[in-house]
Amino acid sequence: MTVFQGHEQVVFCADEASGLRAIIAIHSTALGPALGGTRFFPYASEDAALADVLDLSRGMTYKNAMAGLDHGGGKAVIIGDPRMDKSEALLRAYGRFVQSLNGRYVTACDVGTYSEDMDHVARESSFVTGRTTSHGGAGDSSILTALGVFQGMRAAAERVWGAPTLAGRTVGIEGVGKVGHRLAELLTADGAALVICDIDPEAAARVAERHLGTVVVPDTAALIASGIDVYAPCALGHALTDEVVEVLRAAIVCGGANNQLAHPGIEKALAARDILYAPDYVVNAGGVIQVADEVHGFSMERARARAEQIFETTRRIFALADGEGIPPAVAADRLAERRMSEVGRLKGIWLN
Ligand SMILES: NC(=O)c1ccc[n+]([C@@H]2O[C@H](COP(=O)([O-])OP(=O)(O)OC[C@H]3O[C@@H](n4cnc5c(N)ncnc54)[C@H](O)[C@@H]3O)[C@@H](O)[C@H]2O)c1
Numbered sequence: 001m002t003v004f005q006g007h008e009q010v011v012f013c014a015d016e017a018s019g020l021r022a023i024i025a026i027h028s029t030a031l032g033p034a035l036g037g038t039r040f041f042p043y044a045s046e047d048a049a050l051a052d053v054l055d056l057s058r059g060m061t062y063k064n065a066m067a068g069l070d071h072g073g074g075k076a077v078i079i080g081d082p083r084m085d086k087s088e089a090l091l092r093a094y095g096r097f098v099q100s101l102n103g104r105y106v107t108a109c110d111v112g113t114y115s116e117d118m119d120h121v122a123r124e125s126s127f128v129t130g131r132t133t134s135h136g137g138a139g140d141s142s143i144l145t146a147l148g149v150f151q152g153m154r155a156a157a158e159r160v161w162g163a164p165t166l167a168g169r170t171v172g173i174e175g176v177g178k179v180g181h182r183l184a185e186l187l188t189a190d191g192a193a194l195v196i197c198d199i200d201p202e203a204a205a206r207v208a209e210r211h212l213g214t215v216v217v218p219d220t221a222a223l224i225a226s227g228i229d230v231y232a233p234c235a236l237g238h239a240l241t242d243e244v245v246e247v248l249r250a251a252i253v254c255g256g257a258n259n260q261l262a263h264p265g266i267e268k269a270l271a272a273r274d275i276l277y278a279p280d281y282v283v284n285a286g287g288v289i290q291v292a293d294e295v296h297g298f299s300m301e302r303a304r305a306r307a308e309q310i311f312e313t314t315r316r317i318f319a320l321a322d323g324e325g326i327p328p329a330v331a332a333d334r335l336a337e338r339r340m341s342e343v344g345r346l347k348g349i350w351l352n
Pocket of ligand 1: 110111112140141142143145174175176177178179180197198199200203220234235236237256257258284285287288
């Protein structure tokens, strides 16, 4: 069901000749220009695309607020199969629509789009980040996304087992794509064992080859049943359904995927089963930290230091959740809303 949740602006874009059909959703500009990636995905219908972009753009508002950025939340979806429908003309047509918003929305990569695509979009628009390093961009944002997830997981490990390390624990990663395979790297370096699954057998095989001892299981159901200590959803959204939470035996859920909670209330079900959930938009903010840094002239050192702060932010959320007796997802929303109201209000002080 399509749910508008106070979105400021939703723009439908079409260019018949290139086949472009896109929707740009600006949820909030309370903290600054809306920032969020462009998803290129073969949605079954325009309604499904609209529901996704509304959901994802709202998530970006909270993510950007919690990451301490001067950006509001937005997102875009391009309807189509990126392997078949992507072309220079389509991406540039999309860029012209991004430009037409005059900086109210700044775009970046997401599922189905890559830094090279953003280079094309940037030929038509000044409001593009996540470009390739050769075009002055920050490159692949999954590097710092994975780092942030790892930091969030360390904070969760400390809360559950008393020490901020995954050494000696078994982590189950669903989806070893751009984020998942980098997370695997960080986890094995920390001394964790891995169980992985991916619908792309080659992606799973590559990780297993690189990290000897990694167990590859056929699907998510097998992953969850495999006695893992931590579940890291790193594929698409809605990994945490009622059915999954009911059978999950992991002590922690912490992963890179956006919108992991399949519906409101799942956070309570996780808490009731004593499973510590590290809120998705808090721990996966490393990528947006990276691309936001690019807007002001990229420094990897500065962006990395900021992504490492996700450890402290996640700790702060767990402390608030403990103190108030609320699930961490609710604690994170409260902190994000507090920042939006306290800092967003400052625009009311008239300048010039
Ligand atoms: N890349 C980033 O910087 C970034 C930042 C924030 C959030 N995220 C989120 O993290 C998730 C992963 O992003 P990515 O950039 O790694 O994408 P990706 O497309 O590179 O990787 C996703 C992987 O998941 C696999 N997959 C898809 N469905 C699956 C399923 N049902 N079971 C198992 N595996 C499955 C795919 O085959 C692929 O290997 C997405 O939800 C994305 O929105 C990514």
